[in-house]
Amino acid sequence: MFIDFHTHKTEVESNVFSIYSHSVGNPHSCDEHYLSVGLHPWDISKVDVEHALAEVESLMDREGVIMVGECGLDHCHGVSMAVQQQVFERHVLLSEQYAKPLVIHCVRAFDELLALKKRHKPHQTWVVHGFANNISIARRLVSEGILLSFGQNLFNPNGNSAKIIRQMTEIPFFLETDDSSISIAEVYARAAEVLQTDMSKLQNMMIHNMEEILNRRII
Numbered sequence: 001m002f003i004d005f006h007t008h009k010t011e012v013e014s015n016v017f018s019i020y021s022h023s024v025g026n027p028h029s030c031d032e033h034y035l036s037v038g039l040h041p042w043d044i045s046k047v048d049v050e051h052a053l054a055e056v057e058s059l060m061d062r063e064g065v066i067m068v069g070e071c072g073l074d075h076c077h078g079v080s081m082a083v084q085q086q087v088f089e090r091h092v093l094l095s096e097q098y099a100k101p102l103v104i105h106c107v108r109a110f111d112e113l114l115a116l117k118k119r120h121k122p123h124q125t126w127v128v129h130g131f132a133n134n135i136s137i138a139r140r141l142v143s144e145g146i147l148l149s150f151g152q153n154l155f156n157p158n159g160n161s162a163k164i165i166r167q168m169t170e171i172p173f174f175l176e177t178d179d180s181s182i183s184i185a186e187v188y189a190r191a192a193e194v195l196q197t198d199m200s201k202l203q204n205m206m207i208h209n210m211e212e213i214l215n216r217r218i219i
Helices: 041-046 049-058 081-098 110-120 135-143 161-167 184-195 199-214
Strands: 002-007 016-023 034-038 065-074 102-107 126-128 146-150 173-175
Touching: 002 173, 002 184, 002 199, 016 065, 041 065, 041 081, 049 081, 065 081, 065 110, 081 102, 081 110, 102 110, 110 135, 110 146, 135 146, 135 161, 146 161, 161 184, 173 184, 173 199, 184 199
Parallel strands: 002 016, 016 034, 034 065, 065 102, 102 126, 126 146, 146 173
Antiparallel strands: none
């Protein structure tokens, strides 16, 4: 089995445990998937925020909704950082209240993210998806208990993702397709190549990591 930690693909692949990221600012939904549900920072300006957050909370008890998000902070796109932080903190509270991991979109706002982590001291796992920043930032995040998910950047020979997973082999991480055209099997194959490990070992590792943050068996 492959675990696709974060995807925007609507088709359901066989032998894949995929978590479809549903933003309540986007009208599309995909009932066949397991879901993470939140208000993406890019979508904040499109909605009535209170109504959208109420919708997020209304879905928390729905079968198949296993994570909160993606939500987050983005200095390059969206409304003011002050508003983004307020919306993000509402997701943190939902993550804690409903005991679901938090999926995070973060662009050039890692200082703010770490400050919020220290302020809230969450019990639930936080995961920054699509991480492609440098090893220094990666180490800062994991030192504060924030995990990372990697995807398309693994294929970039000059990218940071491959360097990071080589150097942080003892830290749990995840693999994802996000909105790319590549398959999760291709992402796994690339990660296995980078780590010089076999596919079955990598699959078992990802299943273990997912079961740890969900606190339940998935197979």
